Amino acid sequence: MESLILFIPLLPLIGFAINGILGKNLSKTIVGIIGSGSVLGAFILSVFAFFQVLDAGSFQAVAFKWLEIGSLKVDVGFQIDQLSAMMMMIITGIGFLIHIYSIGYMHEDAGFYKFFAYLNLFIFSMLLLVMGNNYILLFFGWEGVGLCSYLLIGFWYQNAEFGKAARKAFIMNRIGDLGLLLGIFFIFQTFGSVSFNEVFTAASGTGGTVITIICVLLFIGAMGKSAQIPLYTWLPDAMAGPTPVSALIHAATMVTAGIYLVCRSSVLFAASPEASQFIMYIGLFTALFAATIGLKQNDIKKVLAYSTVSQLGFMFVSLGVGAYSTAMFHVTTHAFFKALLFLGSGSVIHAMGGEQDIRKMGGLKKSLPITHITFLIGTLAIAGIPPLSGFISKDEILAKVYYGTGSLPFILLCITAVLTATYMFRLYFLTFLGDFRGTHDQKHHLHESPKTMTIPLIILAILSVIGGFLGTPEWMNHILGTEHILDKYLSLLHNKGIIHPSEIFEYVVLFVSIIVVAIIWFTVKSFYISKKQLPENDEDEKGFAKLLSKKYYIDEIYNTLFVKPIEAISEFTHNFIDKMLVDGGVNLFGSGVKEGGKTLRWLQSGKLEYYIMGMVVGLLLILVFNFIK
């Protein structure tokens, strides 16, 4: 098994190499088969690895020694345990579905082979990130997924705006990466190693300022990758990429790397209550903040993007209260329903001929039956209808927060959940119900997507429904005789005391959720469908609504606070330091060399007597200088 493990990242890498080098000359069918097939292979092997872990516990597989500099020893080695096996299943499983979906979605694109090559490279990097047995390999994968994300956001680089979005994502991520890198340096300095096993063994039972610093630095890395305040602004812009990319990278997998990082380092985080507190508040604030922005967005993918930011906030809250396995649970269910929603929106965009504005949609229910049903399931799941997966995992987070920290975060999180249901229902009603508001051409063009696109939708819809049973709450266990599979499975994480919410609490939450969600459903429906209200144009919004539709002017604030001053500094360094000092210095050196060369060339006269004289004088000088002392 250990040698087969190497093939899990290797297969997508091979796929990348074949499609990247030869793809131009291969037919689209073959490119699609290679791209998807390599990920399917990795998925099958991941399933084996998963069962191996289930049977015999975690194990390591070292491929080769990578570097050895002083006391820093880094292997290319893989750590397959419950956490990484679970992530591997999500990455390769959902990755495979999205590859299949892309065959249909990208079929008309000239860069088809390039797209699959990038996707495979992404899967490879992401697998390295979660499989590596040390922080350096994790960092390697971390950078790799950042690169792929950049390449795929800017996939349609002919559009300058998309190129800018890609750059923004890359730069924002780099800021976070700096934190991660510093964190790794601190880890190495403190523990003298970067391998997970050694660091965690050394760290267990310790505490103090150093651990807090390390945790905060690691979390800054997570902030960038997982789009938390203040580094979240890249994710909504990242929707410039093709929709399968948004589904795979910017919803299901890459953005959860931050969660994975914290879970992987749960020993460290458990040892620092301060850092955990910090994470919880950042997550809480992000969840609420992004959800309010989501209320006023009119781009189908932007709504989902803010929803992703908000859901990631939920996961960090859970991490902050020490419920690591709960966060992983939400990662899993979120991967199912958010990938489903994104792919569904892709199907809608596909049918609408590239239109993304929900004000120009409506009534798509009839023309896109499969997309409609699956999207509805996704919406209900994220909105929190029991017993769909989203409800169960979110409910668990709420319970952990209620018992973990107290009422204020709990109430704010509940408000966020209400907002989530609101913007999701708004999105659903405006897109699928009511009358069609697009052009005549678009209406004529409406069609259900091909099977390569609908089958992944159906599979993801099923997963969104049943995914919650991985972590059934107590009351359900009572009725159905099930158990919380995930808590047991992820026992390696350093969860902060297992909390058993009282049954009354659970029933209250259950019924209140149903009632509240039902109320929201009917209110939103009456507003947008019965009264046929449409969102206003951005310019016509007033007051707080305008603030929301303008996303709190965060981009503008960042621009004034950071981008412009940095540009001014760059301008100065370019004109003064580079052009005058550096270039001037280099040119001075250059002309010195030239002049020196000219002078010396003159010595080479071609006359023998001068040469011999030169030699004799040289010899005499050497002798004199040797005996002058």
Next chain:
Amino acid sequence: MKLIIFITISAIIVLFSSIFNARKAALPLTLMALLIGLGMVFQYNCQCDGSFYRSIVDEATYRNMISFTRFSALFSGVMLVASILIITLSANSIKPIFDHYRSDIYGLMLFSLCGAFILVSYQHLVMLFLGIEILSIPLYILAGSRKNELASNEAAFKYFLMGSFTTGVLLFGIALIYGATGSFDLNALMTYCHVGQISTMFKVGMIMVLAGMSFKIGLVPFHFWSPDVYSGSPSVVTAFMATVVKTSVFGATYILFSKVFGVNSGWTDTLAVIAAATMFVGNLTATQQSGFKRMMAYSSIAHAGYLLIAMVSPDLASGKAVILYMAAYSLATIGAFAVMMAVRRCTGSDDINNFNGLGKSNPVLATALTIAMMSLAGIPLTAGFISKYYLFTIGWSGYSTLIILAIINSAISVYYYFKPVIAMWFKPSTSDIEIKTDTSLNIVLWVCVIGIIAVGVYPDLILAFAD
């Protein structure tokens, strides 16, 4: 010793082949002799173990005249490989009117090579002198082997006159050393230097010997001959001088100074100054050259300057650094000469402007030259980089200022090494003469390019022999 005898006999056979009207056999015979020689060196190196400087044959067998050690074997190996490449290169490059003298040219090269072997294995100062003469006299003739070309005659004449002048200086130096110590034997000299006070007479002798050797290597201020001779001689001979001759005399100097006299006998300061001057003169003047061969002449002067870093370093591994460096330098230089010869044959001159547009018209040649130039300039992933790195690391314990100067010089050298590269890739072709190559030239090019990259990525290919 067997190697020297074998190559001498081969030389005589090759020389006689013209008498028996078997001139065509000269090239294969020479190559075969060299390959067998290489095999012998390889086998010898495998037999050796332990010390770098101990012969497996008892030194008394040859009356303490010759001591063929692993150091000698490795140097001989580098020189043999260089000779094989150069001779292969010459297969089609000797002009038809000189084809008559082909066997003479090869014979003389082999004789010269014998001198080179003696120079890396002598145990007695008389052998040093004999080695230098056996090396040089064929070279004087080879430099002038294009009898009816004025430049070739001039080169031979200048080389001969200045060469005999410095031979006098060298001999005088040897005489003074004998006068001070009463012995020609290297072991006796080593004892003298490490035990007692060094007399003034010995010191003067040492400096004069250094001057004689410096002339052959082309160190400032004894370098004046080399640009003139390099550009006047036939290209094959120039390549031979720039690689084999330089390697052997450098080996001889290394043995005498670093090993026998030792770094504490007061010559290192002088040599460090010479090193700095050589680097600067070589590199600065090279920037002003428009002819490729002349540029390479200055480049070889500059590289000799870098190599002196190993000589003045007290590090015991400096011998290895010299071998690695010479191998890297020889490969790149021969590769560069091969391309230059192709260009010169088709356009009639080696002016750098004649390289314009080669990147489009013959990308293989252009790529090979680019790699060779990158190696000479010391760009990473080439043998030139790794050997320079190794050399500088070892030299750091000696004269660290010298390393800094050498690094500045490496930067300067990029300027002129990239002149032909820029001409090839970025300038439009000025004429429509097609640059053609032939099989033997292509083989040499491939060997050089693969060698440069292989050693650059995995220097143990060469260092493994020295361990």
